[in-house]
Amino acid sequence: MAYSVKTSSTNFQNKTHLKEFCSIFKALDFIGGRWKVNILAYLFEHDSLRFKELKRLLEGISERMLSAKLKELESDGLITKETFPEVPPRVEYKLTEFGRTLRPVLESLNEWGKATNSSK
Amino acid sequence: MAYSVKTSSTNFQNKTHLKEFCSIFKALDFIGGRWKVNILAYLFEHDSLRFKELKRLLEGISERMLSAKLKELESDGLITKETFPEVPPRVEYKLTEFGRTLRPVLESLNEWGKATNSSK
DNA sequence: CTGTATCCGAGCGGATACTG
DNA sequence: CAGTATCCGCTCGGATACAG
Numbered sequence: 001m002a003y004s005v006k007t008s009s010t011n012f013q014n015k016t017h018l019k020e021f022c023s024i025f026k027a028l029d030f031i032g033g034r035w036k037v038n039i040l041a042y043l044f045e046h047d048s049l050r051f052k053e054l055k056r057l058l059e060g061i062s063e064r065m066l067s068a069k070l071k072e073l074e075s076d077g078l079i080t081k082e083t084f085p086e087v088p089p090r091v092e093y094k095l096t097e098f099g100r101t102l103r104p105v106l107e108s109l110n111e112w113g114k115a116t117n118s119s120k
Numbered sequence: 121m122a123y124s125v126k127t128s129s130t131n132f133q134n135k136t137h138l139k140e141f142c143s144i145f146k147a148l149d150f151i152g153g154r155w156k157v158n159i160l161a162y163l164f165e166h167d168s169l170r171f172k173e174l175k176r177l178l179e180g181i182s183e184r185m186l187s188a189k190l191k192e193l194e195s196d197g198l199i200t201k202e203t204f205p206e207v208p209p210r211v212e213y214k215l216t217e218f219g220r221t222l223r224p225v226l227e228s229l230n231e232w233g234k235a236t237n238s239s240k
Numbered sequence: 241c242t243g244t245a246t247c248c249g250a251g252c253g254g255a256t257a258c259t260g
Numbered sequence: 261c262a263g264t265a266t267c268c269g270c271t272c273g274g275a276t277a278c279a280g
Contacts, residue, residue, distance in 0.1 A: 021161045023233030024226060030236065032152065034273065041141045051242055062274060067243055076236075088241040089280085098235075105232045106144060112225045113143030115218075116150065116196075154253065171262050182254060187263055208261040209260085 030076055030102070035061055035069050037106065043079065043095045044103055051091050078102065150196055150222070155181055155189050157226065163199065163215045164223055171211050198222065 031037050035058060042049060042057050049057075055066055070093060073079045078099035084090040151157050155178060162169060162177050169177070175186055190213060193199045198219035204210040 021157065021226070021230055023236070024157050024230045025233070026236050027229045027233035028152070028157075030233075032148070037141065037144050037148075055242095060274095062276090063243065064245090064275085065273060068273090083242090086241095089243085091242065101235070102232065105228055106141070108225055108228055109147045110141055110144045112222065113145070113147035113150075115221070116143070116146050175262095180254095182256090183263065184255090184265090185253060188253090203262095206261095209263090211262065 027105075030078065031106070033069070035065060036073060039066075039069060039073065040078070040095070040099070040102065040106065043093065043099070048092050048094050050093070054093065073099075147225070150198065151226070153189070155185060156193060159186075159189060159193065160198070160215070160219065160222065160226065163213065163219070168212050168214050170213070174213065193219075 031040070038058055039054065042054065046053075051066065051070075054070075055061060055063065058066065070079065070081065074081050074093075077096060079093050079095055082092045082094070084092070151160070158178055159174065162174065166173075171186065171190075174190075175181060175183065178186065190199070190201065194201050194213075197216060199213050199215055202212045202214070204212070
């Protein structure tokens with residue numbers, strides 16, 4: 001993880017400015033993997049979801065994965081987790097303002113993906 | 121690989137339109153992994169590079185990986201491979217028109233990545 | 241309901257040696 | 261120069277059982 005772009009200093013002609021693409025790997029870490037995009041997509045549409053609701057929506061995800069990915073998204077500042085001291089416990093996940101800024105980016109990725117219509 | 125978005129039909133209130141985000145996974149397959157973005161970035165700047173040149177630019181990549189990723193990018197239609205029947209052999213890789221359409225998308229991802237400035 | 245703990249198989253990607 | 265062949269460790273993610 002944490003792919004890095006070497007700040008190369010090869011003596012290659014026409015030295016590139018690859019360093020400027022560094023942040024792509026940060027972005028890909030935020031949305032990479034099997035589930036994060038889906039979780040975010042559901043949160044774009046629901047603005048508040050509980051653990052169980054997400055589990056149901058994301059058909060097939062294990063609790064282990066859901067828990068892990070929510071934790072990552074939270075520590076990345078994309079979502080917030082609010083725990084209500086009830087019995088049984090209730091926990092709600094929402095996008096942060098910052099999380100919402102990801103939406104147009106994902107949509108442009110999605111638009112580009114549509115254009116591929118490859119046989120894959 | 122080939123993450124899929126189940127065309128769910130849960131009876132969840134306010135059914136989402138997640139299906140519309142399907143193509144993101146196609147896009148992520150095209151640019152995912154440790155090296156593809158870097159290869160593309162160099163091709164954005166050089167418009168023609170040989171195997172050895174790419175290997176030198178992508179410091180640390182093994183020939184195995186470079187070969188594999190170039191093959192994938194070619195079969196995805198993002199780059200072309202031209203072999204010159206010389207001794208020693210010469211092979212040049214270029215972006216296709218379609219490959220170039222990826223540039224603005226990567227740039228928007230990159231811009232978003234910059235905004236994170238997390239401690240990761 | 242909302243998680244954590246453990247185990248495990250599959251695949252990505254690195255290292256090295258070899259070939260046309 | 262431009263790859264292919266082999267081997268191998270590591271991480272991702274699935275399955276299942278258990279806990280607060």
